[in-house]
Amino acid sequence: MLTIKHHGAVNGVTGSCHELFIDDQHSILVDCGLFQGAEASGQGAGASQLEIEFDISAVQALFITHVHIDHVGRLPYLLAAGFTGPIYCSQPSAALLPLVIEDALKVGVTRNASIIQACLDRLNKQLIAIDYGVWQTIPLTDPKAGQVQLKLKQAGHILGSAYGTFRVRTPAIRQSKRYHDVLFSGDLGAPYSPLLNTPKSPYRTDQLIIESTYGDRNHDNRHQRRQTLQHSLEHALSDSGSVLIPAFSIGRTQELLYELEHIIHLNRHKNVSHTRSGMALDWEDIDIIIDSPLASRFTEVYKTLKHYWDKEAKVRLNAGRHPLSFEQVTTIDSHETHLQTVDYLTRQTRPAIVIAASGMCAGGRMVNYLKALLGDPRNDVLFVGYQAAGTPGRDILKYHEKPNGYVLFDGEKYPIKAQVKQISGYSAHAGQNDLLNFIKRMRFPPQQTRIVHGDDQAKHTFKQLLQQKYPNMDIIIP
Incomplete structure (x- = not known):
């Protein structure tokens, strides 16, 4: 299994930020969101809450699942911390993201137009919009470390939302199999949400990082x-x-x-x-x-x-x-x-x-x-x-x-x-049955599932449900 560190959406539903390590020197960041409510530790929107408190020296790229503020709100601070790598997202998200970041800067950082424009210019230089269903190769600083590809599928949460599968090939992985797939769900939507296509499950994945906002309840149709x-x-x-x-x-x-x-x-x-x-x-x-x-x-x-x-x-x-x-x-x-x-x-x-x-x-x-x-x-x-x-x-x-x-x-x-x-x-989030069906409809379900982005009750209830359905699955609440 590849190593994953969680920098947010662990003790609740905000501040989404996860880091997939290919090895000690190469990692991919998934989302960089703002903490809100009690999860902001009473600090408000001050700089101490927004600063990037983890080491980003290994980060090769950022994948944004969607543009809600609890998934992208700390992006300006990631850029300020020195991140210069590519930022991948869907085509609709690329159209929406600059508006979100501009507003976040005006509300939480500064109304200085030149500073805001400088941040947006930097963002646009690093932003790479990719189509759904197409494998995108993510360059690593050391090509000998292996190969990483990313494919997006519609998540049905908001327009442009995506879940992403990372296909990783390293010398160590090739000793036992061709590749290792790691899927980050982002926020999954409820089926038949207005305007949005219903998310479809992938054929397979080895590791799954799944949200659990409503892991303990269902929605009306x-x-x-x-x-x-x-x-x-x-x-x-x-x-x-x-x-x-x-x-x-x-x-x-x-x-x-x-x-x-x-x-x-x-x-x-x-x-x-x-x-x-x-x-x-x-x-x-x-x-x-x-x-x-x-x-x-x-x-x-x-x-x-x-x-x-x-x-x-x-x-x-x-x-x-x-x-x-x-x-x-x-x-x-x-x-x-x-x-x-x-x-x-x-x-x-x-x-x-x-x-x-x-x-x-x-x-x-x-x-x-x-x-x-x-x-x-x-x-x-x-x-x-x-x-x-x-x-x-x-x-x-x-x-x-x-x-x-x-x-x-x-x-x-x-x-x-x-x-x-x-x-x-x-709610734009999948209900309990929707989350379970996302896994059930995979032809080959994951060997390991990590449950994030939920209150304690929601995460533990969903874990119990998965354990009943998949007794041999390694199920982790970070």
Whole structure:
């Protein structure tokens, strides 16, 4: 077995960073993500949290599974630490990554345009986009050490997400077999997620490093979760309140837009609410507010990547529908308009749906909406994604049913009087059965599986399930 070190996503679900050692002098890094919530050890986004604390002298290349911040957020610090090797990712990820890094620099490092541009220029020089399903050779400083190739397959998590198989040939491996395959799952998606192709399992692998975010539970199917979303929104909007949906700017926001367009299309003449004056409103009258300049930029890039959309989305496009840009959607760009919108919704007389970052309420414009609207019982907070321990999102879920429950923002208590609901089926992560099926559908399953990227309960539950199914498999929780 080749040696693997884990530099993140070991004690939780953020900070993904893994290092595959070919030998002592040659390694490949997989992701370089930001720690969030309790996993940031209370340090906030300071330099001490973001610095690369491990030796990178052996690192030959970086493979990015997808562009969520918990998988790429420390990339600028990796470059600052002296990493000059190639950065491999899928074609869609290559289009999205500069936007993510630019925003991360503005939020957590500097707003100096020249510094940001210098980092982006450096990134673009090292970035190598590769097609799905094609073997890419990764050069090593010493060719005699062996040969390493990388092949990407769609992971179905967000557009551009990939799991990667490293095919390694070294003199030691050749003594017993032709090559050794190591597969890093990254974040696997749930089947039939909006816009995305369902991930397909590989034929074989020797070693597997797999995520386990939902290793202890399953999701509703696509039809059930769309119905749950619609019913939740209908209930929430019936009293002319606002529905706040915290969502990551990339992936979740676009999937929600896609699902909302379909709900409106199917129910366009159905009443969903009434104004305070008693006038009936149907789905086509509901304002959908996307308050995230970054999400808007991502959505525009998503539109240019239609080639990678799934068959269902392409059928809707060909029918003249616009799943990501329909007339009910209002996009908020400037900070001034954002503040005006928050103020308007505190006084509004008609219902609205607001989608804004961050997905775990740990920052971004969603915080201002929550500060202003969380104390009004007419409003609703609808969580559609995982809430990591130590984030305000997890606290809202935990304390909303308790007497005098509150959440802390900037050291101040905000009472939770709004209705709070979670639809776990809309997570972009695979459920327990999906994770198990990813392994079961391999013709030759791995000899060793390492379980990462999950809370303790999720990892141990999934390990027990694998042990029952594969008693001879070496199963490790790092």
